[in-house]
Amino acid sequence: MRRILLSFLVISLVLITGCWDWIDIEKRGYVLGLAIDDYESISQEGSSSDQKEKGPEDKKKFEQMELHQGQPIYALTAQIPVIKNSSIISSNSVGNGQGPATWEITQAGNSFIGMNRQMQSRTNLSLYYEHLQVIIISENAARKGLENIIDFFVRDPEMRRRVRIFISKGEAKKILQVKPFIDDHAALYISSIPENARKSSRIIAKTDLGEVIKFVHGGYDFVLPMAESTENEINASGGAIFKGDKMVGWVSEVELEAIKMMRNIYIGGVLTVAIPDTENATATLEITKSKCKIKPVIEKDKLSFDLTINITGNYAEEVNYHTHGQLNEEFLKKLQKAYEREVEMMCRRTMEKLQKEYEADAIQLKKIVQKEEPEFWKINGKNWNEIYPASEIRINANVNINLVGLKK
Amino acid sequence: MRKDSLKPIQMMTLTVGAIFGVDILYGPRAVASLAKQDAWISVLIGGILAIIIGSVYYFLASLYPDKDLPEIFVLVGGRFFGKILILLNSFNTMVYIALSLRIFAQALLMFLLDRTPIYVIVILMALVSAYSVYKGIYTISGVIDIIFPVCKLTIISVIILSLPQGDISALKPILFENFGNVLKGSMASYYIFTGFSTITYTYRYTENKKGTYKWYLAGLIIPLILFVGLKIATLMVFGQEDVKSLVFPTLTLTKSVEFTATFIERMESTAAILWIIIVYEAISMFLFISVRNINVLFNVPSDKSKYTVWLLLPIIIFTAVIIKSGLKVFEFFEYNRAVMMISGSAVVPVLTLLSYIKKKRSRNRI
Numbered sequence: 001m002r003r004i005l006l007s008f009l010v011i012s013l014v015l016i017t018g019c020w021d022w023i024d025i026e027k028r029g030y031v032l033g034l035a036i037d038d039y040e041s042i043s044q045e046g047s048s049s050d051q052k053e054k055g056p057e058d059k060k061k062f063e064q065m066e067l068h069q070g071q072p073i074y075a076l077t078a079q080i081p082v083i084k085n086s087s088i089i090s091s092n093s094v095g096n097g098q099g100p101a102t103w104e105i106t107q108a109g110n111s112f113i114g115m116n117r118q119m120q121s122r123t124n125l126s127l128y129y130e131h132l133q134v135i136i137i138s139e140n141a142a143r144k145g146l147e148n149i150i151d152f153f154v155r156d157p158e159m160r161r162r163v164r165i166f167i168s169k170g171e172a173k174k175i176l177q178v179k180p181f182i183d184d185h186a187a188l189y190i191s192s193i194p195e196n197a198r199k200s201s202r203i204i205a206k207t208d209l210g211e212v213i214k215f216v217h218g219g220y221d222f223v224l225p226m227a228e229s230t231e232n233e234i235n236a237s238g239g240a241i242f243k244g245d246k247m248v249g250w251v252s253e254v255e256l257e258a259i260k261m262m263r264n265i266y267i268g269g270v271l272t273v274a275i276p277d278t279e280n281a282t283a284t285l286e287i288t289k290s291k292c293k294i295k296p297v298i299e300k301d302k303l304s305f306d307l308t309i310n311i312t313g314n315y316a317e318e319v320n321y322h323t324h325g326q327l328n329e330e331f332l333k334k335l336q337k338a339y340e341r342e343v344e345m346m347c348r349r350t351m352e353k354l355q356k357e358y359e360a361d362a363i364q365l366k367k368i369v370q371k372e373e374p375e376f377w378k379i380n381g382k383n384w385n386e387i388y389p390a391s392e393i394r395i396n397a398n399v400n401i402n403l404v405g406l407k408k
Numbered sequence: 409m410r411k412d413s414l415k416p417i418q419m420m421t422l423t424v425g426a427i428f429g430v431d432i433l434y435g436p437r438a439v440a441s442l443a444k445q446d447a448w449i450s451v452l453i454g455g456i457l458a459i460i461i462g463s464v465y466y467f468l469a470s471l472y473p474d475k476d477l478p479e480i481f482v483l484v485g486g487r488f489f490g491k492i493l494i495l496l497n498s499f500n501t502m503v504y505i506a507l508s509l510r511i512f513a514q515a516l517l518m519f520l521l522d523r524t525p526i527y528v529i530v531i532l533m534a535l536v537s538a539y540s541v542y543k544g545i546y547t548i549s550g551v552i553d554i555i556f557p558v559c560k561l562t563i564i565s566v567i568i569l570s571l572p573q574g575d576i577s578a579l580k581p582i583l584f585e586n587f588g589n590v591l592k593g594s595m596a597s598y599y600i601f602t603g604f605s606t607i608t609y610t611y612r613y614t615e616n617k618k619g620t621y622k623w624y625l626a627g628l629i630i631p632l633i634l635f636v637g638l639k640i641a642t643l644m645v646f647g648q649e650d651v652k653s654l655v656f657p658t659l660t661l662t663k664s665v666e667f668t669a670t671f672i673e674r675m676e677s678t679a680a681i682l683w684i685i686i687v688y689e690a691i692s693m694f695l696f697i698s699v700r701n702i703n704v705l706f707n708v709p710s711d712k713s714k715y716t717v718w719l720l721l722p723i724i725i726f727t728a729v730i731i732k733s734g735l736k737v738f739e740f741f742e743y744n745r746a747v748m749m750i751s752g753s754a755v756v757p758v759l760t761l762l763s764y765i766k767k768k769r770s771r772n773r774i
Contacts, residue, residue, distance in 0.1 A: 019521075020521060020523060020524040020528070021520075021521050021522060021523045021524055157518045157519050157522075160663060160664075160666070161660070161663065161664045162664060162666045210573070210645070210646075210664055213646075213650060214646060214647045214649075214650055217647070217649040217650045217653070218647050218649045218650070219649075367577060368577075370580075370581075371577050371580035371581055372580070372581075374581040374584040374585075375584075378585070
């Protein structure tokens with residue numbers, strides 16, 4: 001009897017083992033990227049991308065949904081890979097390799113979960129966000145504020161905090177519609193661009209959802225990477241400045257470099273200056289390390305900051321000037337001074353723009369005051385919006401040229 | 409090792425197993441609201457308090473090396489008063505198990521099994537734990553011994569791997585006009601060490617009492633270090649404002665760890681399996697305590713005592729699934745645990761003092 005019972009238990013272990021929540025892998029729609037557009041602006045302009053497609057009217061009809069309350073605020077586009085058309089499958093001669101490698105499905109509405117669930121009525125796949133790589137938010141949607149947008153992404157257990165966020169100039173959906181030269185999917189293409197931040201200082205390395213949540217909930221201003229596209233390419237250099245959760249403007253690539261230096265998120269890049277006492281000659285430094293020390297100074301209840309930026313790099317290139325084996329310490333010293341002046345100038349110009357034009361504390365000096373001068377913050381914290389633009393910021397750069405490459 | 413005895417080192421694994429429970433999933437969340445960026449100091453103080461009170465529990469257990477807490481209640485407090493204490497303790501412990509099961513099921517629903525009915529998760533976990541209790545403390549300790557290193561290494565990995573994403577300045581300013589809040593937070597932190605009381609149930613099973621205290625102390629210090637580490641990691645990664653609003657900070661922390669271009673892209677699926685085991689350890693230990701309480705309360709004969717667990721199970725499962733609101737579960741859990749810890753911390757030292765005096769007197773008489 002005991003043996004029969006044991007055998008029954010062992011057999012049932014094999015037969016009834018399974019998962020209540022199983023979904024076949026081919027039934028899952030792996031959402032790789034999301035684009036969030038402001039509904040009002042795209043409905044006025046008309047979605048340029050849709051005009052090219054067959055039957056835009058029918059498609060537009062599907063993109064609308066009956067709402068329980070209010071009017072559509074956002075248009076959410078999800079990028080799903082079409083596995084049968086992916087290059088890996090077609091190179092193995094399994095799929096037909098014809099047709100687009102991705103499907104961008106758009107839904108307009110006023111709640112993200114509502115739009116997401118409505119998409120389910122247009123696909124036979126179960127949309128799955130665990131592998132989401134990127135969220136692209138259009139400028140117009142970002143100017144309305146991020147807090148409403150991120151709420152769903154913070155709450156939903158499928159969402160991940162390491163999902164990258166970009167702000168698009170113009171329609172966000174267009175970024176997802178890019179046909180990349182190398183990757184199959186624009187979402188994977190754009191999400192891996194920040195990995196090059198060690199080589200290019202004009203890209204922000206860490207721009208994920210977790211950071212945005214932390215800044216928005218903590219009440220800090222911040223910068224997010226900009227994205228713009230052509231048919232096959234995406235450019236992610238430059239940045240969007242946020243005051244609180246609302247976007248207030250753009251910064252150029254060079255201004256972004258300065259912000260990165262001052263905020264201590266600079267992990268690599270290049271800096272070119274005119275070689276002193278020459279005409280049209282330039283020398284480029286490959287920056288390997290940049291550290292900024294920020295010291296708040298309080299004198300007679302007036303707040304100012306001392307920023308010391310210490311940069312280490314390698315002499316990388318000279319144009320219209322050739323040392324021909326004569327590169328010496330004296331020349332490098334002269335160059336170091338030129339680099340220091342350039343860094344200081346770049347940072348001052350950027351701070352001027354941030355303080356006076358945007359009144360946005362993208363360097364997060366507020367955090368430094370909160371942490372380092374809690375006494376001052378306790379009394380004056382509520383007036384930060386007035387204190388910050390009026391604060392004097394002294395910038396001092398120290399550049400050290402370490403290596404000179406394989407040629408002297 | 410003889411079949412019916414535990415080694416002193418097992419006091420460490422059992423104590424650690426009992427302390428970590430659902431707290432590993434959501435941590436001392438209230439502490440961040442109270443102590444803000446100094447929440448980790450609150451956890452540290454709460455842990456030190458747990459070591460002090462835990463030592464009193466140990467001393468009481470060592471005064472009666474062949475008895476456990478419900479038997480000591482009756483012996484020192486008398487039949488009537490002793491049984492009232494057992495009744496209150498049983499009630500608190502059973503509610504604690506039920507709400508732990510419910511919180512565990514809610515976490516699993518959120519992160520892994522979104523379509524599985526909550527009662528299925530509760531019943532399965534309860535059955536597995538009950539079976540261990542049915543087999544006895546030796547089975548529980550055997551299972552805990554096996555999984556102890558893996559579980560603790562997972563927690564250490566979560567802490568270490570999440571730190572590069574953190575911002576150390578999130579811990580500043582340290583103790584700036586916040587000492588009162590830190591102290592308030594330390595009480596909430598003290599409650600998470602509920603499991604230290606299990607020594608009064610497990611001590612009697614140790615064959616060789618020498619060195620037991622040392623291992624018990626290690627069993628208190630390990631969770632203290634890991635809880636402080638987790639608190640620092642969550643504060644650094646999410647910031648104090650965000651930590652306050654997270655329902656399961658530790659689970660969210662695990663989800664935040666990602667590896668680029670490696671064969672393990674994410675660690676949460678591995679960690680999720682181990683979270684289940686960690687919760688199993690605590691639930692088994694507290695279920696064992698409940699069984700002992702009920703057996704002493706109703707004078708259940710020793711040959712029938714192992715069946716008690718099957719009688720308790722329906723009550724615990726019912727309590728776990730009866731509460732409708734998911735948020736209320738956390739409130740009840742915190743409240744019940746506070747009552748449990750405050751009453752325990754008040755009663756046990758008094759009981760220890762009475763026992764000590766009683767023992768001293770009887771020794772003087774001899």
